[in-house]
Structures are given as structure tokens and as C-alpha cells.
Amino acid sequence: MRTATVKRDTTETKIQLSLNLDGSGKQSIETGVGFLNHMLELFVRHGRFDLELICNGDTEVDAHHTTEDVGIAIARAFSDALGERRGIKRYGSMLLPMDEALVMTAIDISGRGMAVVELEIPSEKIGSQFDTELVEEFFIAFARELGASVHLHQIAGKNSHHIVEACFKGFGRALGEAVAINQAAPDEIPSTKGTIV
Structure with missing residues (x-):
């Protein structure tokens, strides 16, 4: 089982979570921010x-x-659950439409943290709490902590909710592909260097 639990306490946030990479999309998420809950539920599913x-x-x-x-x-939970990254496909991508919005998402679990987020989100806020500039902050934080190259590029879209939803759905699908076990090489670390971590 590729699972992990994380507890992270700071003066600003206190977080507890458990993750199963080989699940079915089940979730129980409470961040205190309704729109973020919704996006994470889509990502997980x-x-x-x-x-x-x-x-x-x-x-x-x-x-x-x-x-x-x-x-x-x-x-961090993904990193812990993946261990030395043995057997994973490493790369994943998704071109995801959400009504009029279209977003390309790609990831390389390379050991190097980098996020390139090119979005044109019309509104500054979605709902009462969520500043749309936080979409980029989430993916930068995720990429750095996992050690992955993450790209999100908006191709089309006018509705802020649809654009951001396409990002999280697409990222979930791309990451699901990247962490999947490569049945042709289930015991190999997918790097000519012999290590990713």
C-alpha cells in the first residue's frame, strides 16, 4: 500500500492528513475555505x-x-508515499475542457521543484474567501515540496470558476498518471541517474 500520513503544525496552520495513492477517489476534506475544499475534492476524485x-x-x-x-x-504525503519513486511512470499530462475553459496540465516527478502557471483568471476572487492568485501559490508549493516540474497553461476560458476547476481536475488526472506503476518496469527508478529523490 502506497500510503502516508502527515501532521504539520505552524503558528499559521495546523494540518493532519492521510493519503492513499491507490484509492478510488474517496475524500473527507475540511480546510475552512469552501472553494479550496471543492477544488481538492475534484483533484482527489x-x-x-x-x-x-x-x-x-x-x-x-x-x-x-x-x-x-x-x-x-x-x-509531502505524496513524496512519502512514493518513497524512492521506484516503478512510477514519472510523467503525466492532461488537456482538460471545462465548458468554455481549456487547460493543459503536465507534470514530471523529477526531483526538481518548478511550477510554471500561465493563467488569465478574470476575477480576483471566487466566493468570499478565495483570492484567485492563490491558485498559483498552491501549485508552486506543491511542486517545490514534491520535487516536480508542474506546468499549467490556459488555452481558453472566460469563467474564473471553470478555469480553476479545469486546473485542479487536470492536475489530478496528470498526477494520477505520473504516480501509476509502469507495468513494463515495475522495479526500476525511472531515471538514467538511478535516483530521483
Whole structure:
């Protein structure tokens, strides 16, 4: 079983989570930020991971610390569950339409953290708590903590909710592909260097 539990406590957030990479998309997520909950539920469902997560953060300030720290904690769980990355496909990508929005997502679990996020989200906020600039913050935090190259490129879209939803759904599918076991080489570390971590 490729599973992990993470507990991360700071002065800004307190996070507990458990992750199963080989799940079915089951989730119980409470971040204190409704829109972030919704996006993480989509990410988990489309990646077919199982995730239980509780975050108590300083949402009375804003959603920034919660969004960033949740990205860090989830990525740490993925890193722990993947171990030395033996047998994974390593790469994943998805071109995902969400009504008028179209977003390309790609990931390389390379050991090197980098996020390139090219989005044109029309509104500054979605709902009452979520600043749309936090989409990029989430993926930067995730990429750095996992050690992965993450690309999100918007091809089309006018509705802010649809654009962001396409990002999280597409990322779930791309990451699900990247962490899947390569049945042709289930015991190999997918790097000519012999290591990824």
C-alpha cells in the first residue's frame, strides 16, 4: 500500500492528513475555505486518490496560509508515499475542457521543484474567501515540496470558476498518471541517474 500520513503544525496552520495513492477517489476534506475544499475534492476524485484532511488555519486573515500550507502538506504525503519513486511512470499530462475553459496540465516527478502557471483568471476572487492568485501559490508549493516540474497553461476560458476547476481536475488526472506503476518496469527508478529523490 502506497500510503502516508502527515501532521504539520505552524503558528499559521495546523494540518493532519492521510493519503492513499491507490484509492478510488474517496475524500473527507475540511480546510475552512469552501472553494479550496471543492477544488481538492475534484483533484482527489479525478486522480483516484483517497484523502482525509483537516486544516485549522488563520482564515480570519485570509486564505493564503491555508492554501499554501495545504499544498505543502499534500505534496509531502505524496513524496512519502512514493518513497524512492521506484516503478512510477514519472510523467503525466492532461488537456482538460471545462465548458468554455481549456487547460493543459503536465507534470514530471523529477526531483526538481518548478511550477510554471500561465493563467488569465478574470476575477480576483471566487466566493468570499478565495483570492484567485492563490491558485498559483498552491501549485508552486506543491511542486517545490514534491520535487516536480508542474506546468499549467490556459488555452481558453472566460469563467474564473471553470478555469480553476479545469486546473485542479487536470492536475489530478496528470498526477494520477505520473504516480501509476509502469507495468513494463515495475522495479526500476525511472531515471538514467538511478535516483530521483
